[in-house]
Amino acid sequence: MSTPRWQPVATLLLALFGLGVSVYLTITHFDKVALVCSDSGTINCAKVTTSPQSVIFGIPVAMLGLFYFVPMVLLCLPAAWRSSDRRVHLARLGLAVVGVGMILYLLIAELFIIKAICLWCSSVHVVTFFLFVIIATASPMVLSSEHALSGGAHSTPSGRG
């Protein structure tokens, strides 16, 4: 089994978009003037990005986004998708799971604690969710075919025809 061509391309584009927004949010975390977003009512980026929940263990959430998307971009490169190293695919899957867990926490924080929605953050959440969907559904195929492939490389011919 092989991975369809659209998955590496789609995940790479999503990860690059997420990286871009994370860079922007990181900049605005330190330079609040640059944040272009409503700052009153339900849609209130400033309220979200300056809330106590915008920092976890002393690290701004925007920077955590950077730490998430930089390796994600690398793991979503076509070369990484083609890699025969099982650890690459497991790392991508693990990162996707961590990402979706994080957005669930942040969604709870926005809806019930901060009571405001940040559109920029939401765009990152959507990207992270779709990354999770694509990676989670592709990983079983990739890991099983990669398993057979790597097994074949060492002990048997590649799996079934």
Added chain:
Amino acid sequence: MAPEQEKTKTGGNKPKPQNSQARAGQSAKDRSRAQSRAVSPKAPTGKSGRAKGAPSSGKGGNTPRPPAPGRPAPAQPQRRGISGAMMAWGAVGLVVVIVVVLVIVKVTTSSTNNSYTPTTAAPASVVHDVTNIPASVYNTVGINSPTVPVSPPTVLSNQPPMTLNGKSPAMLYYGAEYCPYCAAERWAMTAALSRFGTWSNLKITASSHTDVAAMTHTLSYRGATFTSPYLNFTGIEQFSTVPSSTSSSGFAILENPTAEEQAILAKYSSSKYNPNATTQGGISFPFVNINNQALISGASYNPTILAGQTWSQIASGLSDPTNPATQAIVATANYITAAICASTKGAPASVCQSPGVQAAARALKLG
């Protein structure tokens, strides 16, 4: 697994087929052999799946059966892939369900929490207490609020006096009834302005029941007028306390700034003048511009100091300079008064020369 694999491994020099094109060149025999080898020798799952060399048992006899013609042995990686795919889609479904539940809970909670405090005419006793704070209290407190820190206004330099409706000097307040920070600021602003003129039609209300510092009791400038020989004041309450799903703020719109007011707000809320600006072009409630000489963006003190107090309790407490809420309100009022005095050229002297206002003027470095 060794014997046959070793044979395969050592027997051929050709590179092993890695893709479907290469695999297309395999003979049926090769494909059949490959399929058979894909079965794990450690865990035979069927008659045809038993690996060569594995101990045989049961009625199958001692000789392993070859795979039935045309029926490939089940490949374990594929089975694992299928069950893995089911798990993956299950996980995706779980995430979707969690998100949907969160949104439903949020929407349900919001729709059932539509309570608000209506805006009504302020009781005369409340208006009296706020607009007649003893001079001794102003002077005793000065700018000292040890329990609740008070932020001074931002002083601007080299700005032309504000003209509103053809009158100058002028002061512009832009806020909303639902806003808890406006709720805190209005007590001080109302008191400060009462030293320069007369209020009429003041209202009472309370901030949003769902925001921070919920239900902070306060005054409202909706429909109120302020007359003064010294200063032209305009108060804009853009949103009410009534929740509204159609409004961008979540609360019903009361009034919007005029073009003249909007121009002033846009100019002085920018980061060029306002160090507390949080967004490009965005304005935080409350925003107070005192004759282009001083700005207040956001509350001067934390509104939670007013929590649990009624209008009457807050107002009557204003005669006690040891009351923490009073200290915060009066210190803020002295700062606002000093900024207004800088615009009215020190008039009236009885106010502008008072010790409390002078202390604020010195802190603001106003001549």
